[in-house]
């Protein structure tokens with residue numbers, strides 16, 4: 001099913017306004033992407049593939065309920081927005097992980113997963129669309145690792161967060177000469193210029209409807225995704 005013309009959109013544990021998004025799973029390429037599209041407006045659902053997380057979910061009572069009930073849809077399991085946030089609270093609370101540690105792991109996992117399925121010799125041009133929160137940080141990390149894996153990443157990061165963690169991630173990409181593109185610089189049809197899209201716009205902190213101040217940016221992407229050739233997008 002992975003024809004040469006197919007492109008990929010990688011969504012990092014995200015609730016996104018785009019209808020074409022779901023979280024990357026290493027097993028997902030075995031199944032037709034279209035069977036895994038979800039209506040994200042009704043709530044966050046991010047499929048996961050990690051056995052460790054699955055085990056964590058299934059041991060956590062209520063947290064595991066939704067994930068388990070959806071686990072039999074193909075080989076993907078799912079988390080609700082609340083479940084994802086609860087796992088993060090546990091990782092950062094009793095288990096003592098730091099944000100930058102988890103962000104590095106998230107970005108590296110995505111980059112590794114992409115490399116496992118889409119070889120850089122065939123799918124070289126990657127666009128990471130990064131939002132203002134930690135999900136955007138995951139995308140910045142993924143772009144850096146993809147560069148080291150032999151891809152040509154581009155980053156669109158229009159609403160930057162003035163925190164040292166994020167400015168460090170930007171500096172690291174700039175030191176590798178990874179191009180940062182503004183929304184205006186992006187082509188209308190993303191599928192012509194990019195082989196892989198990493199959607200790192202929103203994670204579990206997305207709430208309500210898109211705010212006016214962000215509408216122009218996010219509407220632009222909505223428009224572009226809608227106009228991508230249907231067959232050209234492998235959605236992750």
Ligand SMILES: NC(=O)C1=CN([C@@H]2O[C@H](COP(=O)(O)OP(=O)(O)OC[C@H]3O[C@@H](n4cnc5c(N)ncnc54)[C@H](OP(=O)(O)O)[C@@H]3O)[C@@H](O)[C@H]2O)[C@@H](O)CC1
Pocket residue numbers: 012013014084088092099102103104106131132133134135136137138201202203204205206207208209210211214
């Ligand atoms: N420990 C962790 O937390 C880790 C988290 N990780 C990853 O981060 C994700 C969670 O990150 P997060 O909590 O920073 O939030 P995220 O969803 O990226 O964005 C929030 C931003 O979006 C904005 N925004 C919200 N709603 C909006 C709307 N309707 N329209 C427009 N804007 C809206 C909101 O704006 P605000 O409401 O503050 O004005 C804020 O700026 C999580 O899913 C995982 O992928 C990993 O890195 C590992 C460590």
